[in-house]
Amino acid sequence: MLVVMAADATGAQIEAVAEKIRQLGYAPHVIPATTRTVIAVTGNRGPEGKEILEMMPGVIEVMRITPAYRLVSRESKPDPTVIPVAGTRIGGGFTIIAGPCSVENETMIMRTAEQLMRLGVRLMRGGAYKPRTSPYSFQGLGEEGLRLLEKARAKTGIGIVTEVMDEKTADRIEAVADMLQVGTRNMQNYPLLRRLSRSTKPVLLKRGMAATLEEWLMAAEYLVSGGNPHVVLCERGVRTFADHTRSLLDLSAIPVIKRLSHLPIVVDPSHGTGKAEYVPAMSRAALAAGADGLLIEVHPNPREALSDGVQSLDLDAFAALYESLKAVAQALNVPLL
Amino acid sequence: MLVVMAADATGAQIEAVAEKIRQLGYAPHVIPATTRTVIAVTGNRGPEGKEILEMMPGVIEVMRITPAYRLVSRESKPDPTVIPVAGTRIGGGFTIIAGPCSVENETMIMRTAEQLMRLGVRLMRGGAYKPRTSPYSFQGLGEEGLRLLEKARAKTGIGIVTEVMDEKTADRIEAVADMLQVGTRNMQNYPLLRRLSRSTKPVLLKRGMAATLEEWLMAAEYLVSGGNPHVVLCERGVRTFADHTRSLLDLSAIPVIKRLSHLPIVVDPSHGTGKAEYVPAMSRAALAAGADGLLIEVHPNPREALSDGVQSLDLDAFAALYESLKAVAQALNVPLL
Amino acid sequence: MLVVMAADATGAQIEAVAEKIRQLGYAPHVIPATTRTVIAVTGNRGPEGKEILEMMPGVIEVMRITPAYRLVSRESKPDPTVIPVAGTRIGGGFTIIAGPCSVENETMIMRTAEQLMRLGVRLMRGGAYKPRTSPYSFQGLGEEGLRLLEKARAKTGIGIVTEVMDEKTADRIEAVADMLQVGTRNMQNYPLLRRLSRSTKPVLLKRGMAATLEEWLMAAEYLVSGGNPHVVLCERGVRTFADHTRSLLDLSAIPVIKRLSHLPIVVDPSHGTGKAEYVPAMSRAALAAGADGLLIEVHPNPREALSDGVQSLDLDAFAALYESLKAVAQALNVPLL
């Protein structure tokens, strides 16, 4: 930490801050700058004491030097993490998770699973419990949806990725899913994160709609520090003034996350744009930017979808996109997993 | 709803959209505009069918005319709602809820409760369960904190406002609190909202950090449509590019919420600015803008606070602020409750 | 400045950075932290050399300690600046600048000027040259508008505040106006700022729609460092995801600017909200938050206005607002100038 003193801070104020730093068990280093004195703090392991120093007379600001996340940082583990899921993996290649926003009935989920497996896609997304902005909207099939997902896996062998919204349903969903999805609205639902940190199943952690990368990595730190090292980050767009897409898909998060953390990162271009016609361009861009994969909405009949149809590709459009992703992956020497 | 057709939409496409509207059980009204044809939809009760229409060939956009919230809208209930809480009320005056970020020990919470009651403040905030960005930060005293809050009320008669983070602890918190706080990170935690919609205690619903007013009112709609009409909205700042305060306190939300909804709205200038020195100015501004009250952090000794000390007023600073609020309230003919 | 080194930076990299700091003519102070070494830089007057250091191997980040603005900072001049304008002043009280968005014809501008003077308002705003988003919108009366403003002053004695958009028209506008307005879109129009820094007339500098306070103060620094010390800042709302008002009026900028700078700050609630019905609430809130005044749109007949009628108060509504501002100002002991 660095304590920045006001230009008119007195010698007594500077000494008081140094003394408080010593009381906290740290070492102060006073650097008499041209305009503002700075006191460097060494010996601390985290930001403890930061707030106390901020309130002392003559102090303008206390800056952190080391990020608050530890276990998920690239500095703590230079090698990229690879997450095994249902016979495939995320990390070290390009992995596609595709499927409908929500499970609607047996026919559609079976047809989707079969078609995905035929193309070589090994992981299917599909919501049984859905967070919806309106209490009047379709909220998912619940337990019935889980049963259909189990059936689809039993018949096709496809791995299942589905959302967990609360602790109450976590046990049952954990039994069914190969990977547990935490939605954007729950990125900072700490009781939920704690529960999933005790799971043996990998977690797909979506970025909060207004989360900085540090906050996102702190949410991942909840999972990893609680005992679950299998975390995949998912960029899904952030909220800004821009109104031409539903969210603003932040592809620059990909190279920056790669620098800050060892965890893999995938991109959700469907929620990120909110419109199927923009999904292929942004999918290819995500791959070219270095993402480890996609979470993408595919529906056998988007026009009849009960939720998010506008942003879903139909199976033919998805197959065409898949071909172009293969070409780009090859040009970039990235294995399509 | 209004369906906007592309400039080059064909007559067949327009007719197909009209037919689909009829199939949905609504009535289409085709308006041949100069450049783009528009089809007005009447007879619908909500946005059902919007997505299906959006995907039809020739359609550019489907606009909603009526907001998605119903029960919380001013149109559905023109009179402002007044919420009774622990012998006082929120709505129809200016109500202050003050207290520490978290309950830390018996001495501090008793001293705060006593001082608040002496000043005439009837509601005390104080967290027992705290959502913290870092898993390594102090997470609240939990059950022990609840016992201290109970004790403070028993001794002083002050009403208790405290946060609920999950369903697991909801029963116990409900038994202790006079008002249940939903934090900014949980504004769209729908299982939690559903649980609290079945409570007899009023709910203080903080605005999500990146929530539009419509999303916020939709979260309130979850509570009210589930059976709990006692909802108070709390503006606490939103996330933007601006970096001079922790959040950007949106005081314009006050007059706009008053227009859109009958629910009362209070302001949290402590989280809204993140710095105690800016709290008095923004508290007075909130009152002048028409807020129904404040949720404000007060601590007997901010420099020793375990959380959020930087943004807490000490008891003397709070008493001084209270005096100036009285003067402004009088000038505006607003009763200080 | 502070140079933050990576956790795995080598001794040679640290020494190379220290050597480069010496070459730049500054002094390095190496502080061996627990995880990351930090090198404090003293002896520099500004951020010169920051970019060079940022690119050196092993460097993660270079942090500035002292803000880049100097002359406008509160540290350089602790006393608040008071700006004399047309017989009144801005600073040390509450000053209202009112009038139409644009000068439309003689009748309306005369009627407005007379009514304002009758109420005691000494400064009138009114645009002759207007920046408009669309090339097809009314662009202002230009020279004819300036003549009408001159006439209004000659007849009523009211001071004139009007916008300057380019150097070409600056001489003529400078001859007419008592105060020169720089619009939000021109906050970083540096040739224009340089031109106005050589003016003897005070400048009203609107905040850019996405400007941080530091950037805004840097724009003011262009004016002051170029020779014009008479700068009034004007908060007019910023651009965010929020869509309930045209911009998000940032009243927290008021107490923060008061801390960072000695310049006065006024608020434009008309552009800040975009809707006349929200203007009174936000005007009172600006006063209560400590603003030095208002820039407010008033029009004798808003429904016939050629621009911004939706956000203009009519003369009666303005007179009513003026009364309530008087009451609040009195409660706060602020003189209404």
Added chain:
Amino acid sequence: MLVVMAADATGAQIEAVAEKIRQLGYAPHVIPATTRTVIAVTGNRGPEGKEILEMMPGVIEVMRITPAYRLVSRESKPDPTVIPVAGTRIGGGFTIIAGPCSVENETMIMRTAEQLMRLGVRLMRGGAYKPRTSPYSFQGLGEEGLRLLEKARAKTGIGIVTEVMDEKTADRIEAVADMLQVGTRNMQNYPLLRRLSRSTKPVLLKRGMAATLEEWLMAAEYLVSGGNPHVVLCERGVRTFADHTRSLLDLSAIPVIKRLSHLPIVVDPSHGTGKAEYVPAMSRAALAAGADGLLIEVHPNPREALSDGVQSLDLDAFAALYESLKAVAQALNVPLL
């Protein structure tokens, strides 16, 4: 336009709005909806009258149906526009404009021009007049910089792209440059846009830091409606809460602009990220998202650059990026121009 009436609007209010629409010369179509009556307006060519209708009693909102830009819209000209510049073109392929932030001296600009031509890059960027946030920063070589750019073109044949900041220097820059750049801070500098709309040279119009796509296209409309059809849009990142890069590069603007407009769009990954290490990933992503080219900072010796060195690639890094772009372009069947 569509006029939305309040749920409790009276018949007289509805009739008054309809009558006003007729007075404006348009046709009203009253649609009695379930909750809110809507009045469609036909016969209008633009938003004229919108504000007047918004202020009428009983009116909640007036919605526009047709975007305000006309000449630059895809509806007005379905074929994509191709802009010829200095022997190459922008549109219908992938065109790279590379070079330093500012012209610093003869050696560096010559070395850059020669190396770019050797690689096959035909357009060089380089600023002679620079907009800088601080009045104390290097402001460009001015006329001397223009002379060096002329010399570089004379010797190597490379096309020159350079920034125009005001009308005063526009004639001289126009004589030197092959393409005129309008910076992000000047996107809504209307006197400048009008001046450039009368130029025979193509214009590179950067997106404003907080501009919606509609505002950006309106700025382009200023240029095209004034007589200059040769406009290239340049996405350079927008301002949001995200702090991991200098701006948030909005690659989703690419497919959306392609849908809304016939103008070509290039991407500036250097300003968009602010850090050289993220430029290659975002350059490849821009290509994969369908951009028509790049505007990219390249410097023979970034560590000695007078401005923006941190975000500049050196010549070797640029050559390596160029190779990978070739591979991706080939995979996508996009000609590298």
